[in-house]
Amino acid sequence: MDLNADLGESFGAWRMGDDEALLTLVSSANVACGFHAGDPLTMLGTIRAAVVNKVRIGAHVSYRDLAGFGRRAMDIGRDELYGDVLYQLAALDGMARAAGGAVSYVKPHGALYNRIVHDAAQAKAVGDAVRDFDPRLPMLGLAGSKIAAVAAENGQRFVREAFVDRGYRPDGTLVPRGEAGALLLEPEPVARRAVQMAVSGTVTAVDGTVLTLEVDSLCVHGDSPGAVGMARAVRAGLQSAKVPIAAFC
Amino acid sequence: MDLNADLGESFGAWRMGDDEALLTLVSSANVACGFHAGDPLTMLGTIRAAVVNKVRIGAHVSYRDLAGFGRRAMDIGRDELYGDVLYQLAALDGMARAAGGAVSYVKPHGALYNRIVHDAAQAKAVGDAVRDFDPRLPMLGLAGSKIAAVAAENGQRFVREAFVDRGYRPDGTLVPRGEAGALLLEPEPVARRAVQMAVSGTVTAVDGTVLTLEVDSLCVHGDSPGAVGMARAVRAGLQSAKVPIAAFC
Amino acid sequence: MDLNADLGESFGAWRMGDDEALLTLVSSANVACGFHAGDPLTMLGTIRAAVVNKVRIGAHVSYRDLAGFGRRAMDIGRDELYGDVLYQLAALDGMARAAGGAVSYVKPHGALYNRIVHDAAQAKAVGDAVRDFDPRLPMLGLAGSKIAAVAAENGQRFVREAFVDRGYRPDGTLVPRGEAGALLLEPEPVARRAVQMAVSGTVTAVDGTVLTLEVDSLCVHGDSPGAVGMARAVRAGLQSAKVPIAAFC
Amino acid sequence: MDLNADLGESFGAWRMGDDEALLTLVSSANVACGFHAGDPLTMLGTIRAAVVNKVRIGAHVSYRDLAGFGRRAMDIGRDELYGDVLYQLAALDGMARAAGGAVSYVKPHGALYNRIVHDAAQAKAVGDAVRDFDPRLPMLGLAGSKIAAVAAENGQRFVREAFVDRGYRPDGTLVPRGEAGALLLEPEPVARRAVQMAVSGTVTAVDGTVLTLEVDSLCVHGDSPGAVGMARAVRAGLQSAKVPIAAFC
Secondary structure: OEEEEEEOOOEOOEOOOOHHHHOOOOOEEEEEOOOOOOOHHHHHHHHHHHHHOOOEEEEEOOOOOOOOOOOOOEOOOHHHHHHHHHHHHHHHHHHHHHOOOOEEEEOOOHHHHHHHHHOHHHHHHHHHHHHHHOOOOOEEEOOOOHHHHHHHHHOOOEEEEEEOOEOEOOOOOEOOOOOOOOEOOOHHHHHHHHHHHHHHOEEEOOOOOEEEOOOOEEEOOOOOOOHHHHHHHHHHHHHHOOOOOOOOO | OEEEEEEOOOEOOEOOOOHHHHOOOOOEEEEEOOOOOOOHHHHHHHHHHHHHOOOEEEEEOOOOOOOOOOOOOEOOOHHHHHHHHHHHHHHHHHHHHHOOOOEEEEOOOHHHHHHHHHOHHHHHHHHHHHHHHOOOOOEEEOOOOHHHHHHHHHOOOEEEEEEOOEOEOOOOOEOOOOOOOOEOOOHHHHHHHHHHHHHHOEEEOOOOOEEEOOOOEEEOOOOOOOHHHHHHHHHHHHHHOOOOOOOOO | OEEEEEEOOOEOOEOOOOHHHHOOOOOEEEEEOOOOOOOHHHHHHHHHHHHHOOOEEEEEOOOOOOOOOOOOOEOOOHHHHHHHHHHHHHHHHHHHHHOOOOEEEEOOOHHHHHHHHHOHHHHHHHHHHHHHHOOOOOEEEOOOOHHHHHHHHHOOOEEEEEEOOEOEOOOOOEOOOOOOOOEOOOHHHHHHHHHHHHHHOEEEOOOOOEEEOOOOEEEOOOOOOOHHHHHHHHHHHHHHOOOOOOOOO | OEEEEEEOOOEOOEOOOOHHHHOOOOOEEEEEOOOOOOOHHHHHHHHHHHHHOOOEEEEEOOOOOOOOOOOOOEOOOHHHHHHHHHHHHHHHHHHHHHOOOOEEEEOOOHHHHHHHHHOHHHHHHHHHHHHHHOOOOOEEEOOOOHHHHHHHHHOOOEEEEEEOOEOEOOOOOEOOOOOOOOEOOOHHHHHHHHHHHHHHOEEEOOOOOEEEOOOOEEEOOOOOOOHHHHHHHHHHHHHHOOOOOOOOO
């Protein structure tokens, strides 16, 4: 099972997340590309550390929104979004190659990630940009989303991810933040949930329903205070259950 | 002889320069990479037009300074500058590849161009970033500059350029803007100067001295009101003198 | 009748619009505040020219989006939007005061203008920011909009504007751009429409219906190629019809 | 004696410094204005907290350089710098007034602070912008600097500050960072130095020379890990020595 986390989210003088610790725990690093976080020097540091730790590098592409950290949905035109995604992906990949690595997948960030679950035009812009850059590059996202449909049409690989610390509703969607059960805050139940997802391919919804969940990668969060402890518990739990942790292939 | 001009310097809703006309006149396009001008969609449009017109694409890397159009020198640290150059170069090259082209040289822009004539540390940051991206990529700049020295040390090709519309002092340096003779404003003498540079490898300084000038590329300006007329005159002049216009190789 | 236009929309090295000409034609200038256009030096130039021409200065507040020129709607939180509006308004007003003027109204720009026609939360953020800055400052916008409702609740003056070069539907809304009749392109019918709006308080919709339209200000566009000609025709038309042109009060 | 510290240096999702704690310790807060740090919501939060804690608000104006945190000197023209300073000062002051406060002094930040010690043109731009905004507004800086000279010429009040945790050379200049003795890292000697500065108006240089130092405000740093402990020690030291802590007036 693949474990992915958001990394390289510092910017200039501002630090975010404990990248050093997380890079020893995950198999895939979603690296910010400068539009929501990640100045070039930060990107380079994250790339180098990922190469050393043999962690796969993914392009964490975003709306252009440093002030909002890419968390604000934007009505951006298809051509502009296509260009923005291509630019970020190209920048990270070229930097990675100069440092002995390469981008091996793309995961949209924040508001863009959520928007292309249901917005077909923006999903197409993202999918086409990734395809035109390299048609073999997989995209990481939510099963059943518009971006998954675009990937299918474009003949692109789509990697389905699940969230180990989020509550699920009986229909398979996430409990929205702010509602009861939206977030699992303790490492123990999060680790148990990760094992359930990886071993049985199911998740237990907030009402007790057990749902089938096809998943290729588990997302652990990188920027919360307990992020490292959570990732450590998930990794330990998977290892106890004899689930090998490795990047999807 | 190569003719180069700055292109792709629009940004978002703002237009600058007549790229369409210039792309039929020059052999090398210095394409802005987003730090002083050039949003991704503008970059893509310039790349596509350059590919269609068989004009060589160069990365016009700059300080991060949209508000100042990259014209303000900055005391930026070596690592930061290295990262900024690598990021811009990677972004443009990856975009160009997705559009059937590639970056085939690097020309620093504006204040960075001038700074690395004499600032060894910044010159090294620029040169190393280009080398680490691709050691075969030539850099375009001023003969006798610090960046030329870095290129020599790094084993990188250095393309020497001259300015067809700038006055030269007897010591081979440019007459500073603002002083008498700094700028040639009429197409006719500019075209004659271009022919002299290309054919005899000399330039006549403001005091009448004839200087030897080894030059691989002639720069015509892209963003002045008469830019297109000037470039047209230079091209016509060179063609009349039987100087073939083609990208340096 | 008041005539307003968007001004000061240059940024750094990029020029937009013919501010000089427009300032001799309109009575109110919507001045960009740095978030969609308008670096501080541009703002200062526009302010000074407005003071000289005795044109009223309005704060043309926007989403933070230079790359998109504030034309992309954004799901921004209420507190963040409140802060962004207050910041822009304060910056322009303080600069205006240093130059012998003052901000005397607020007009939201582009996507924000359109969003707060129907988005109550964002409308409230905008209205409250303006009220907390100065409760006597009028806001300019669309009659019947959410921002008009907020102004009413907050006890703020609301100035209703109409668009002289846009097609209207029988229900009083604008024909969306891209549809037939959305835009009037000839100065002559635009000037006639302006006179109709000012004299009879009506507008003739695309289907011929004559609608009542209470209007305090007429918006002429500033950044299109024919903007100055259009504004000149509108001004001349109103003067022929003996409609005095003066800022609302 | 006045104690000042840099506050409000978070930006968007990124946190910096422990403003809450520092606001209980200092008498003057240098508040970032959006150009090196401080999005509008952060500015508003800092302003409100300063008002509650009865701490004086200063405009911490900077070069426009979020990526470099305003720490990179820039060759910016006088008019542009004048505009940038005026914009930031106006924005912060207007926001402060909306929140029941006001800007009561200006302290340039980072590279700009250092540049206007010796660059007369940039110093004049800064001084003139502050004067044109409000001639009674004092500026905080280094005694003997170009900005102090501009203040004198302009008839502006100049508040001389000293650094409690920096080493001084026998000629009264600071030991450059990176050299031995540049930084005092322990709270105890820093507190003693603060008392010496406040009580006897002297400082002991790295070579033991005792220098006279006229000082109106002591700067404690806000963004280092031990910043709060240091400020607490300085405050306690001054109180033990019966030096009242209050904003300069």
